[in-house]
Amino acid sequence: RFTGTSEMTLLWLSRQLWRHRVKGLLVTLVVTVVLMLLAIQSLQPDSTRGHPTESKRRRPPPLAFLKIHKTGSSTVQNLLFRLGEKEKAAFAFPYYTYQFAYPERPLLPQVAQRQRRGWKCAAQFDILCSHMRLDLAQLRQVMPQNTVFFTLLRDPVRTFESVFSYFTATVPAFAQAKAAAAVARKSALSVFLESPESFWDPGEIRNGLAKNPMCFDLGLNSQGWNASWPEDLAQLEDAFQLVMIAEHFDESLVLLGALLGLDHEDLAYVRLNARSAGSVATLDEGTVGRLRSWNALDVLLYDFFLQLFWEKAELYGLDRLERDAALLREAAERLRQTCVARRGVPPGDLEDLLRPWQTDTATVVGYELRANLSQQQQGRCVRLTLPELQYHAHLYFLQGRLDSLFTRPPPVDKGEHGIHLHRGGEHLRGKDGRGT
Numbered sequence: 053r054f055t056g057t058s059e060m061t062l063l064w065l066s067r068q069l070w071r072h073r074v075k076g077l078l079v080t081l082v083v084t085v086v087l088m089l090l091a092i093q094s095l096q097p098d099s100t101r102g103h104p105t106e107s108k109r110r111r112p113p114p115l116a117f118l119k120i121h122k123t124g125s126s127t128v129q130n131l132l133f134r135l136g137e138k139e140k141a142a143f144a145f146p147y148y149t150y151q152f153a154y155p156e157r158p159l160l161p162q163v164a165q166r167q168r169r170g171w172k173c174a175a176q177f178d179i180l181c182s183h184m185r186l187d188l189a190q191l192r193q194v195m196p197q198n199t200v201f202f203t204l205l206r207d208p209v210r211t212f213e214s215v216f217s218y219f220t221a222t223v224p225a226f227a228q229a230k231a232a233a234a235v236a237r238k239s240a241l242s243v244f245l246e247s248p249e250s251f252w253d254p255g256e257i258r259n260g261l262a263k264n265p266m267c268f269d270l271g272l273n274s275q276g277w278n279a280s281w282p283e284d285l286a287q288l289e290d291a292f293q294l295v296m297i298a299e300h301f302d303e304s305l306v307l308l309g310a311l312l313g314l315d316h317e318d319l320a321y322v323r324l325n326a327r328s329a330g331s332v333a334t335l336d337e338g339t340v341g342r343l344r345s346w347n348a349l350d351v352l353l354y355d356f357f358l359q360l361f362w363e364k365a366e367l368y369g370l371d372r373l374e375r376d377a378a379l380l381r382e383a384a385e386r387l388r389q390t391c392v393a394r395r396g397v398p399p400g401d402l403e404d405l406l407r408p409w410q411t412d413t414a415t416v417v418g419y420e421l422r423a424n425l426s427q428q429q430q431g432r433c434v435r436l437t438l439p440e441l442q443y444h445a446h447l448y449f450l451q452g453r454l455d456s457l458f459t460r461p462p463p464v465d466k467g468e469h470g471i472h473l474h475r476g477g478e479h480l481r482g483k484d485g486r487g488t
C-alpha cells in the first residue's frame with residue numbers, strides 16, 4: 053500500500069512490532085511511534101467530499117463526548133475524529149496518552165501540563181472525546197461554555213460481559229476469578245459471578261470497572277446504593293444534552309446529527325473494536341440474572357436514560373426518526389461497500405496500521421480495505437477503520453505534538469536508542485494499561 057523506502061521500512065517495522073508484541077516494552081513503543089509516524093504520514097489529506105451542503109454547513113459547537121468503556125464508544129469517537137480532522141478542530145487530548153489519567157481524575161493538570169510545555173494550543177478546545185472518568189466541574193473548566201455534552205450507554209449485561217472479557221487480566225477482581233477458574237475448570241466469568249464479593253476489593257481503584265462500570269465512568273459512586281443517587285442522576289440529566297443508546301445506535305446518531313447539524317454522510321460509520329465471535333460468551337438466563345443483580349446501579353442508570361431517549365425520540369417524531377435512521381444506514385452501507393473488502397478480520401491478518409489493540413483474553417477484529425482505492429478514497433477509508441490508538445497518534449502528529457515527543461521531552465526515563473519517552477511510555481500504551 054505504501055511505496056519505496058517507506059514500504060520497506062514499514063514491513064520491517066511491522067515484523068518487529070508483531071514479534072515483540074508481548075515482551076518488548078520500550079523498544080516496541082519506540083517502534084510503534086515511528087511506525088505510526090511513517091504510516092500515518094502516508095495518509096492522504098481527507099479532501100472535502102463536496103456534497104452540496106458542505107459549504108453552507110455551520111461549524112458544529114464544541115463537543116464533549118464521555119467515552120464510556122465497552123459501550124460502542126470507539127465507533128462514536130472515530131466519527132468525531134473524522135469530523136474534527138476535517139474541520140481542523142482543536143482536540144483536548146490527554147498528555148502523551150489516549151486517556152485522561154484513568155481511573156484517576158486529574159483532567160485539568162493533564163491539559164495544563166501541555167500548555168506549560170509550550171505545545172501549540174488553540175485558545176479554546178473544540179472536541180474532547182478521550183477516555184476519562186467523569187468530573188463535570190473539571191470538564192466545564194476545560195471546555196467552552198457552549199459545549200454540547202453527550203455520551204453513550206449500552207445494555208448493562210452486554211457491557212459487563214465485554215468489560216470482563218477485555219479486562220480479565222488487568223482488573224484485579226477479574227484476574228483473581230480467572231486464577232480460581234483455572235483450578236475449578238470453569239469459565240472465569242461464571243466463577244466470578246458465583247461470589248463476586250469474594251474477589252472484589254472496593255478500595256482498589258483498579259477494580260472500578262469490576263462493578264457497575266458505566267456508573268464508574270460517569271464518576272458516580274458505583275459501589276452500591278447511596279442516598280445521593282437520585283440527585284446524581286438528575287445532575288447527569290442536566291449536564292448531558294444527549295445520552296445515546298447502543299441498542300438503538302443509528303437512531304441515536306440521527307438525534308446527535310440533529311443536535312450538531314450533521315448529515316448522514318458525516319454520521320456514516322463502521323462498527324469498531326468488536327470482539328471475534330469466539331471471544332463473546334453465551335449467557336444463559338441464570339448468568340444474565342446474576343449480571344443484572346451485580347450491576348444493579350448500571351441497570352437503573354440504563355433504564356432511566358433509555359426512557360429519556362424515547363422521550364427525545366418522540367419529540368423528534370418516531371416516524372421521522374425511523375426514516376432518517378434508514379437513510380443513515382443506506383449512507384453507511386454505501387461507504388462500507390466502497391471501502392471494505394472483508395470485515396471481522398482477525399488481528400494476525402491485519403496490517404499494523406489497522407490492527408485494533410488486543411488483550412490477552414479477547415480477540416478484537418478489524419477491517420481489510422479494498423485494493424485499488426483512489427488516493428482520495430484511501431484517505432477516507434483508512435480513517436473510517438483506523439483504531440483508537442492509531443487515530444490518536446495521527447491527530448497528535450497533526451497537532452504538532454508527536455514532534456514534541458522527540459524534541460521536547462517531559463521529565464522522563466531514558467529509553468533505548470537515546471529517545472526520551474514519558475515515564476512508562478503511556479503515549480501509546482495498550483488499552484489494558486500495559487505497553488505494546
Ligand SMILES: Nc1ncnc2c1ncn2[C@@H]1O[C@H](COP(=O)(O)OS(=O)(=O)O)[C@@H](OP(=O)(O)O)[C@H]1O
Nearest residue numbers: 121122123124125126127214301323324325326327
Ligand atoms: N455501532 C455499534 N452498535 C453496538 N455496539 C457496538 C457498535 N460499535 C461497537 N460496538 C461494540 O462496542 C464494544 C466496544 O466498545 P468500546 O469501543 O466502547 O470499547 S473501548 O472501551 O473503547 O475499548 C464492542 O462490543 P463487544 O464486541 O461485545 O466487545 C463492539 O462490538
